Amino acid sequence: MNSYNRVVLMVFIITVFTVFVGRLFYIQVIDSSYIEAARNNAIKKLIIRPARGSLIDRKGKLMVINRPFFDIKFVPKNLPLEFDSLTFCRLMDLEPDYFTKRMAELRKQVGYSAYRPQIFISQLSVEEYAKVQEGLYHFPQFYAEKTYTRNYPYGSGGQIFGYLGEINQDQLDKDASQYYNPGDYVGITGIEKEYEERLRGVKGISYQYFDVKGRPQGRYKDGAEDVAAKAGENLQTSLDIELQTYAEKLMTNKIGSVVAIDPSTGEVLCFVSAPTFDPNKLVGRNRGKTFAALAKDPLKPLFNRPIKGASYPPGSTFKAINGLIGLQQGVIDVHTTFGCYGGYNGAIHVGCHAHRSPVDFEFSIQTSCNAYYCNVFLRLIDRNNQVDRNYKDWYAAVQRFGIGKKTGIDLPGEVKGNLPTAEFYDKVNKGWRWRGATILSLAIGQGELGVSPIQMANYACAIANRGYYFTPHIIRKSPKNKVEKHQTGIQQEYFNYLVDAMEKVIEGGTGTIAKIPGVSMCGKTGTAENPHGEDHSIFIAFAPKDNPKIAIATYVENAGFGATWAAPISSLLIEKYLHDSISRPALEKRMLEGSLLHKYPGYINPNPPATKPGEKGDQPKPTTNDTIKPQAVWPVNRKTLSSTSIAQR
């Protein structure tokens, strides 16, 4: 027997074990990649979503809050094999096959694990949850988890606040800061979008152990590396939520906009786009359904008219601008008079209603004389035969009122409207030498002009302040929110003439219907022709005359004269804001109940009623109880513009 026979096995053992120790040294001590791999395996980063900031109105009332909802959850693996889904669905007040359907749905989801909690019913309201709760008691495998969604105690302001929605892939791709994760909710429109970064807060991170089946196994290092979530900022807005709610009520069954601004600060007090919607319906389980219905509505309740409704011609409200520019540029003074006999009769004819003649500046505003402004405009544009230069001067002067450019309000999606440029007219007239008469419709706020309601309200502020305005804004001024002051470049004395004239509009002019007892108020009516049907009813106003507290612009689409709808609605809102009470209940009632829906193309009355209060409300009939003094004769027979006389674009 060979001597090495005894040692062979030992040599093998030593060799193999040495190789093992070497291998262990390599994978445990030298190669550190396994440490990272183990971490990735077992430790997951959990995101803690912070509470979103609330919105508060100017008086400190909560307008947008977070309300608890309940998700009914369960871990599929915990269900007994012979789970009686039928009894369960019956007790839970669900369709008998809901369980089967939901399970099929869940299994299809990416990343589904039967060991991980799954949502069985999502976003039950507190009331819905209360109903289910009792049944739930018999099924310990199911449990409720509280989540938060937006809630709007006043049910108004949907257009301003905007809404939240699940982030989409496009937004995720554009998210340079890598803040968002799929499934996060972001502001889609309105303040929610504009102030997303301040409202959302900062997400927290929690590191937790998970086993191979995805079951949580406790915190990593007892939370030493966790980051606490930071709740979103509560933002104070300048809105008066009660005024907002009241304005929305007044605009019920009408299409249009109301924007009220505190002229001394530029703070938006109310901001209505009618028809509107209850923002509470855009949260919770029925969000999708509601949203689809709103999107399909021919009256476009999701369209934010005050900042996007740029096709509105300003109508006669625009005359004040032309008057001011005329005074400033010296083509007229306050004593200059023009004759008006049924309108302007130059190269073209612009009709006007019956009033005394000749007309000076004050009376021209008071009675809204077309002829006067045609003359002013022609003097402005055709002066010295320098049409092009004059038009550019005029253009610049108008733009200083915030027209034809964005006001810079802190809401997303504002449009700049349309203030046609000289180049535009060059192009349209193709080599023809155009002059004042060619574009005469601009004199009375018609033609190509498109002014959004926010621009209109802003313009009212400029008048109220006698020469300047602040950038309109909804979130209150703070170091983070700078507010700019804009000068119109018109001397204050001209404004003083205008303001006096606008007071006369209310006291004894086209807007007497808007007179509020005990309030010195200034206003200007407008009636804008438009290609969509009956004229738009427009009104701008501010009050009190000295130290104005509120400036307002109201548009009611296809409602006729400025004085029929827009002026009374504005007046009620001003009274509500200044006095917090209404002294003219009959007028209020008529405005609240008046419906103009039958006037809108595409509107289908879901339940045609036999009687409809205010149905014939397009022509207000002052009743005997009305507090309006019947001194107003103007609204009745006035027609600003005969559509046949000026070529509409």
Place this chain on the structure above:
Amino acid sequence: MAGKQENPFKYIDRPTLILMLALVLIGWVAIHAAVYSPQMGGPFNWEHAAGRQAVWILTSVFLFVVLFSMDYRLFEGMASISYILMLGILVATIFLGKEVNGAKAWIQIGPVGLQPGEFAKLATCLMVASYLSSYDVRLENQTTQLISAFIILVPAFLIILSRDTGSALVYASFIFVLQREGLSIIYLVLGLATIAAIVLSILIPAPYLYGSVGVFMLFYVLFSRRKKQATITAITWTGASTAIIYGVQYAFENILQEHQKTRILLLLGKIEDPSGAGYNVNQSLIAIGSGGFLGKGWLNGTQTKFDYVPEQTTDFIFCTIGEEWGFVGSTVLIILFGLLLFRIIHIGERMPTKFGRIYAYGVASIIFFHVLINLGMTMGILPVIGIPLPFISYGGSSLWAFSILMAILLRMDAGMRSTMR
């Protein structure tokens, strides 16, 4: 029976006993850590592997004591009977066995399932020792070699039939026993050469292999001085290589099961699949590798505790040790195994009888092969072959079998030392 029997416990080999107990305790602690969760309660909970292992440990101690109290001279006589009985059980298992993880290797007796394969090693070990120690048997004899091979390969073959190929591999360890008893070392070298050839056959496509063998032989003949003899040698070797290459490739394609093929290909780096078939090894490496030098500490391992490593109480129990005790702990375990094996060889060499020595070598070889295959698998240097780590892995059959194996060895040692005195 001559002479009065002395108390055998007095002569028990203490170092072996201590090493064995240490390993069993390390195993039990590791099993507890592998399934640990704060909610599970203590380590004696029957619901958990550690609790059940405690029962296996206590019953093993009982078995050990019972066997140790027997007359050591009985074991040699029991060899053939137990071997034949075992073959019968293995055949029965093929037909009556319960299928677990694709292998029909379990027999259900009441509440416990047993793996006859674990005990077959023991019976085979006794049988080999008994045959080789019988009068007039010399391993230089071809008949003896054939009979030995037959004794070893029959149970291995039966185990393959019950689709537990991994366990069958352990029977290859008897080559060390035969080698110790005088079988030429050529066989061991040939065995290793065959493994190398098999690996090459799988790794390299057949035409290249045939080509390189042909070219090699051609050069051998060309540069040889005695052309005639060289040609004969070359033809013989070419034939043999061709047979091996063809045989291996045939076996690989037709005999091995799909999962075994995948495992081998994975190990040889032919395919890569960390989420599929390579998952086990990958997770095992992550667990061990993340342990670092000192480990994460007892019960602090995440990979085994949270089930990332499959079979973490049985075949992959070493992962828990590697993860929680690190390089230091793992090395200590390997050293403990080394010491135990050396001690068993030492016991074997001091045995006065051939039977005793052969049996001891059998025990050492079986344990060595288990450690080799199991640790090699968890460290990713050998294919995934599901066999337990002796004394450490969870499982009644395995622990019982190794306890009996050791009890018989220590009893014989104690008995002979007591009578020699």
